[in-house]
Every structure is written in C-alpha cells, then in structure tokens.
Amino acid sequence: MTKRKDQIHLGAFLYPTGHHIAAWRHPDALADAGVRFDHYVEMVKLAEAAKFDLLFFADGAGTRGDDVDFLSRTAHSYNAQFEPITLLSALAALTTHIGLVATVSTSFNEPYNVARKFASLDHISGGRAGWNLVTSSNPYEGLNFNQSTQTPHAERYARAREYADVVTRLWDSWEDDAFIRDKESGRFFDPSKRHALNHDGTYFKVKGPLSVARAPQGRPVLVQAGSSEDGKTLAAQTAEVVFTAQQTLEDAVQFYADLKGRLARFGRAPDSLKVMPGIFPVVGRTTAEAEDKFHALQALIDPKVGLTLIQGLTGGFDLSEYPLDGPIPPLPETNTSKSRQNLTLDLARRENLTIRQLYLRVAGARGHWQVVGTPTQIADEMQARFEAYGADGFNVMPPLLPTGLRDFVDLVMPELRRRGLVREEYRGKTLREHLGLQRP
Template structure:
C-alpha cells in the first residue's frame, strides 16, 4: 500500500499559489479552514498531516521585502505547529498529526514533554518533524549573530533525538500504581532517571509526563545532505525528500535504506516519501489551466531572487538569466536543497532563468498535473519501481486542491488496490505499519529503583 501525508504549507505550497483566483489567501491564519482541510484529508484516509515551521519571519533581512511588503511567498505569519496539532486532535479521530520543532533552537526536555503530551491528548497520533533549522534569520532571535554551522547543527540534532527518546522511556507503561489504600503513587522500579551527559546536553530526567501511547511519537525528518541522511537512518520513521525523477528517487531510497543496518534497524521501519505537488482535476487540460494561472504570476527576475538563499554570498541577479547556473559556493543553510537545484540544472540542461523558475515554483519538488488516472499512474509507477513508500502531498493553494485530490485521486488509487479504504487503527504508528518501540530501560535485567 502507498502511504500519503498532506503537507499543509499554508497559504500555498507554490510561491505564487496563494494568488490563484480560487485560493483562500488568508489560509495561514484561518483555523476553521485548516480544520476543514484536515478533516478532508482524514476523509481521504491519509496517514498524516504535518506542518512546517521556522522560528523567524523568513526574508526579514531583505530591505526590499520589508520596504514594499512584497515577498515571493505569503508564508510569513502562521499558527505555531505544536499548538495547532493540539487543537486539531479532538476534532479528528484517526489521522496523524505532525509538527515541526527545531533541534537547533530548542531543548530536548521541552520537545519530549510537549510531544508526549500531544500524543496523550491525541490518543497516539502525534509526530515530531525533526529539523535542524535552515533559515539564517532564526539565529537572530536566539542571541546569535549568525546561524550555527551545518555540521554542528547535525551533531547536536543526533544527540538531541537520543535524549528525547530516552526521556520518553522514563516511565514504563504500568509504572503508575495510584493505590489509594497504601498511598503508593508509582512503582519505583518502573520509573527511570536518564542521567544523560554529552557534548551538547546534560539532562537528568525523568520526564514529568507518562510514556506516550505510541511509546515514541513518530519522528519525521527531511534532510538530504550526507549528515541528514545519516541522521534519518539513525532516528527517523518517515523521511520527506525531494526527487524529481524515479531514477533519482530510487537511488536515494536505496542509499538511505542501506545505511540503516549500521544502526541496528530494519529497512521496513522507515518510510521514504518524496514530496510532490499534485494539481488534480477531472481532465489533464483542466489541471494544466490551474498551473498555467499560477505560473503566469512569476517573472524570471522574481524567480532568481527566490532561489538566492541557495547561492550564499553569490549574487545571482548579476548573472545573465539565459546563461548557465554559475558554480554555487557551499551554503550554511539547506545543503540538500542546494544540491537539488544544481542537479536539476545539470540533468535537464537548464539555464539560470529556467532552473530558477522551475525550482522556485515548488521549492524543487515535482509538480504532477492531470486527471486522476494521470496522477495515479505516476504514483503507481514510482511505488512499483522501488522509489517510494508513499508521497508527501504539497498542495499549490488551499482549500480546493485538497478536496480535488481526496475526491478524485484517492478513489482511483483505492480502485487499483494501492491505498487503504479504511484506517487500520486509531494509532499513527499502527497505520504506518510500525512496531511499538521497546522501552530501553525495560530491557535491562535489573533496573535500579529511581531516587527522586
């Protein structure tokens, strides 16, 4: 079966999508609309929805953007994801709820406590999208003059994730006795101090939230650089990636799955889900008309400015748009995304203007336009080729493209036997087909009683 997750990147997953005539431009702050879209995704039996996050207003370093109020995208203000999925939990029943929280500008105890709480509130449907922060403006909100170095961010993230999982294991499932007659609250043999001391963190524990219903909430991760792939092989349950061809995706898939054995993990414990922007309609022609309207808003000059942050200190506006993409210096932001840009130009022999327009439209993700048959054919081909366990759907705007996918494409996938007709469970981990992780402390033969 194919797995599907909806990436609710409000107000638009394409930079100019929010300007489409059918788009709700205020979707970023419209909670009622987000509820409707989430319920539509649940009606479509999606595994999960998830929300991106940065802890800064992206683009506020650009004087032109600040002076004119114009940006290449409208996603500048939006609801904080952990708060949002907490609010969505009682309004849904089966769909997974995944929120992004950075390991660069957070502490492990905060994330472990927040995600464990949301897992309890949602009765086992919470997920944490682990990111290392790629936006340089974030540093300025946390007492730093410049962003933490790429290698240091990933080193910190690896330790961060291990601390979080250790804290989730603080309490065994039956640790709480709550015996009114004796006054005993918990079994001291079944609550554990983490006692972590490492290069980045010193965390005693235990967590002051009981073990999550899933054992560990699902961990999603999106890094495609070498450190990102190592982190994913070590820690992730879901990987959201960006490949535009089935050959590229299959190579990435085999590479990442092949790294898991060194961390004692089975390949089946990780789902790789490339991002795709689906534009679905009754016919291919109707779908193409939607894309044409969105693309009509973008000039080559705007597109080049949109990819500037992937070029570091190299000013792309000084190069001929009809000339080749110049050699790009390594950046301290999203190195995997920069490589997607470079690979796209080389593979398709695109000039600077062409690659800028193609990349900027969807941040390098594949745009899939057409009827239900066209889209289902592509999904089936990628899945059968061993290039994907499923797909992360990045909708061009909201809410119509979500409804179109649920009402048109999902039934076609179900008809082919490629997608579920009913949820297997009300637990996210079980819908994904993953086993519940063992408690690391429970595996010890003689656990020491906790001293609180």
C-alpha cells in the same frame, strides 16, 4: 522484482494558501488562511475522511532575509501563520484517526521542552503525534536566539544526533504501567518504573525524568527531512519516516536503496523506516485543464520573488548581478541546506535552465516532484515510483488551498483505491499503526 504487498502511505503537507510560491494571489485562495483556524479544520477533516496517514506542518522561526520588499510580496516566509504544535493540539480535539506531525528545530529548542510537548500531544490525540526533526539552515532564525553566526552544517547534525537520543530517552522515562495511582496504599507511581537519564553529553546536560507519562505510542513517531550525507546518516540512526525530494524515478530509487541500506549498521530492519517524498500534484479532468491550472499560478509569480526563491534553494548566494535569462553561475558549497542546493543545481544543469526558467520550474514544488496531469496520469506516476521501490508513500503538497487538496481527494484518490494502492478504511487508531511501525 517482486510485486509490493503493502500500500501507499499518504501525508497531507499543508502550507496555508498552498505550496505554489504565488498561491496566495490566486482568486481561489484564502489570503489570510495562515490565521484561519476554520480553514485548517476543513482541510484536516477532508484529509481524514480520505484516510490519509498524517497531516504535516513545516515551520520556521525567523524571516527569510532582510529584503522587506521581497518579504512583503510572498506568503512563503512563515509570516502570519500559527505555531504548529499549538495548531495540532487544537486539531487533535476535532479528529480521531489522522496522524499529526509538526516540525520543530533542534537548533533553537531544548530537548526537554520538545520531549514534553510531543508526549503531551500524543496523549491529547490518543497516540497520533509525530515530530519532524530538522536542523535550521536559515541563518536569520539564529538571530532570534542569541546566535550571531550560523553553526556549521556538520556540527548542526552532530548536535541533532545527541538531541534525538536525549528526547527518545526522555520519552522512555516511565514504563507503561508506572502510574498506579493507588488511593488505598497512597502510592501514585511505582518508583521501580521511573528512569532518570542523568545525561551529560557534548551539547546537553539533562537529568530527567520527563514530567509526562509514557506516550500512548510509547514514543511519538520520529520524522526527519534531510537528504545530505549527514542527513541520511541521522535518518538511518533515528528516523521512522523520511520526507525527501527527488526529481527523477532513477534518483528516487537510488536514494531509497541508499537510505534503507544504511539501517543495518544501526541494527534496524528496512521496514522500520518509511520513505515519503514530496509530490506537488496539479490535477485536471483533462491534461489541458491541468496545464491551464498550473499556468494560471505561474502567471502570478513576481520576478523578484522567483529570483529570491532560487537564491534560497541554491545556498543563499546573491544572484541579483546575473541576468535572469542567463545560466546559474558556478556556486560554492553552502552551509545551509546542502541536499537542496545539490538538487536545484543538478536540475538546472540537467535541463540547461536559465535563472528565470529555473524559478519557473521550481516555483511550485521548490525542488520536490511536480506532476501536472489527469487523475490517471498522476496515479500512474505514483504507482510507478512506489512499485519500483522509490517510495513507501508520498507527502502530498497541494499547489493551492483549499481547491488543490479537494482535487486530489476527489479525483486521484478514487483512482488509487480502484488499483488497491491505498486503504479503504483505517485499520488502527495510532500513527504507528497507520504506518506499520512497531511500538517501542
């Protein structure tokens, strides 16, 4: 295998207090971080100074169930935190280079609104916007949007394919130089460079054009997070970055080859899509220090929160009647997140984990790749996965904020730079330039 000549791309995936399920209870955490704008300003400036490609925010539009006792014990239920496009628009004014990626679901938003918001963010930021396209797998979100039952998985993705097509065509409503704004002639735009959609599809009717000029990047970068068969097909057809989760190097290499191998059928080159799995790094100057940091977080897990976490990851089925120190029972295929159910159940069976052991195993990364060790050990693991073509980069998921991101920037980044694996300086200003993606 030839040695890679490119470098690792990095995203900073920020969850308010950190990605560990019990992070908010840690003495170093800001428990009210979700509504602290100054907290996000500090984190994004830290990531930009470290020359990260992008900042990444997840989102949800509903609770994670009706168990108020459980919900009151966790900060991982999208309670008390900002709506991401609003937050990124504010952060855009305080940054100059780092990409700004927000999650917006195709399930509960109209394509025209999404196209308009992200095109606006791209203008505000000077070409740094990205949209993480998801279909909502949480049935409780639909209850806030006139939906009494959840849409089947395959239909959600069929709708999302049409949705992505409408949004990208709306972004192409105007040619780059359409707005001439000629005061002398009295012509504000060139009519020949305006393109209405007149879309009439299975799920949407959209006349167009978009009421925002063509974005600085041409189109904001399209990110996608699904790893099921439907998700991979959608990604191969539409995505430019894929955020994914694999536990082992073998699985990562297999996923990478599978996804890149699907691109040709849609007339796309392998380099037109970047694979960036999540990594949950717990960094210590020594192995013992890293393990102590991790165990301090693990000790804060409420058993009820741990059990409910596993129920969500394995398909939303009630496991409360099963013993915590017994195995995961056989479960039917879910209509929520199929790829995350498969990943979690495969992990439990591969390592012969009980329900309690499983929630302790995934309480930090929730199925993403977890690495606990020294800067050298973490850099070794990242380099191995990158050079084996299991990833083009990583979405860094700090276990605890603000200290987890600082640890990665202060300790791991210098080691990656010493090896020439990450950039020293930005070489462009747009997110597409950072990622090596062509402007459409």
